[in-house]
Amino acid sequence: MKNVILSLLVLFFSLSVRAGEKFTVLQWNIWQEGTVVPGGYDAIVNEIVRLKPDFVTFSEVRNYHSTRFCDRIVASLKERGETYHSFYSDDTGLLSRYPIADSTVVYPLHDDHGTVHRMLTEIYGRKIAVYTAHLDYLSDAYYNVRGYDGSTWKKIPKPESIAEVLAVNDASFRDDAIKCFIKAARKDVENGVMVVLGGDFNEPSHLDWIRETKDLYDHNGMIIPWTVPLLLDNAGFVDAYRTVYPDVLSYPGFTFPADNPLIKVNRLTWAPESDERDRIDYVFFYPDRRLKLKDAVLFGPKGSIRKSERIVETSKDRFVEPLGVWPTDHKGVLVTFELVE
Template identity: 70%
Template sequence: MLGLLFLLVAAGAGGQNVKKFTVLQWNVWQEGTVVPGGYEAIVNEIARLEPDFVTFSEVRNYNGTRFCDRIVSSLKEKGKCYYSFYSYDSGLLSKYPIKDSLTVFPEKDDHGSIYKLVADFEGIEVAVYTAHLDYQNDAYYNVRGYDGSTWKEIDVPQTVSEVLEVNDRSQRDDAIRCFVAEARKDLEAGRLVLLGGDFNEPSHLDWIRETKDLYDHNGLIVPWTVTLMLDNAGFIDAYRAYYPDVLDYPGFTFPADNPLIPTEKLTWAPKSDERERIDYIFYHPYPGLELTDVVIFGPQGSILKNQRVEEQTSDKFLLPLGVWPTDHKGVLATFCLKF
């Protein structure tokens, strides 16, 4: 079974116990409604993988019900028990009863959202956050000579300061400041803290000297602020921690090749190479916690200048069984907790 249930097993002569659990971050592109059979595919994949926690991005609560509540009901029909927290723009699922929940950064005018749940498993409290950050003023598009909201061609910024000036117009930094402030309370309470989300922003670990002339970075080395703020606050980027080699393991999660969608319907910058890693799972160090595996969940292909390409990298993929419901790829992280 690919989905690792929370297992409590004896390990070692000292009677040490080990908990294994998985976290899935998944941008589902407005509940998969853009893709025929998309919603059903989301349910089927979660039932297959059985992640312990799911952080959703880009949900819209269609059909008169909250997306996460509807997912929980659909999973119950398949014999899978999950608990949900409020969903709009982003959302959360937990295999464990929810003790507490909070809106950390409320969605308003497409400027993003952050929600939090606290679950208790085997006496250990975990705070799980989900984020879908502001998609307006996407400065990494401007670097490629395209306006981030209308996709019109513009002059390419020549300096990093120009890029960061555009980046400052979004509310992504504001949202992450709210997260860091709330997460400090969890850390002080002794909780394990996890964050998953589509940040709509690249990582400062990816736009470096080795990649400055790749992927239409136009020679720029950019200290992208959201991931840098999380790094400074002590949070660890699971994918980059497990795969530090940026060239062999770029880990692109966007844009995913989806054979059910004509490329002309994918309106992002058709003349540029906008492949990015913008979907993340972060965690804070916790006694006995170890990251044991991370995979890209979704198709191996991407969209490059409006063409479908198969990535020739060392990235490890967990391929879907059937319909792929979104234009993103997900991230599935496996953790081990020894105590």
């Protein structure tokens, strides 16, 4: 009888909360499943095996093959000795090291205007909802600031006012999608569930287009309250990277466009004569006394594309660089959290 009780106690404590345990979230736009880059799919598998993130929030999942991308990649990872779980997805995808209790389509794909998916699981007895988003890539007003139409990417006159920029920005479906996320995530928070969101928002941050940067990166003197990150900020959600690195000048955190030696420059940039470097891939979370933000780094090459030139960033941004083929035109964001009592 003593042995039975001891075994049950061991099982209980192994499943209960363990303060100090860390977990990682990787946001990664994989550029149509890496199919644009030779060897891209294998590179995605290789890097996940190397980094072993607890959660991966994918953007640009296209499901080109007869099986869905996340099903394929789970099978490929299993062949390499790594166990992950996933769910139905389109445009966005998600991998979890923990069994999935529930999954929901929060904002469905329609006419390629973006998606938001939700996954619920448990980490050491604590429920966590991980959301993945890939928002509307049309009406990208940050191109307009640089003299390019954000829908057709043709040359246009640069806007004369911030109101003009925001009017173009409002034509996208990004705000609609993120409002759906906020509504769903609030229910999670009310139910005591921790919340993390990873995504390619296709929109810069109001924390980056500020007075100190208004004459940099072809911002053309504009200080713009970009709406998606601002909506999240106002709803109480926290931008992990900018929290770790509040100094925008030293740590710009550019995630797009990333240089890729296997692809011609004209396929890596939409505004050939402009400096379109921006931070558009994010990990957000809801502040929770049980959850501590520990670290955030960029994942990808140090190279970027600036005015159709390949450059190496000289900022203080920290990088986890790829070991081989880089499968995308974005840089990812790898964030580390710690569970606390």
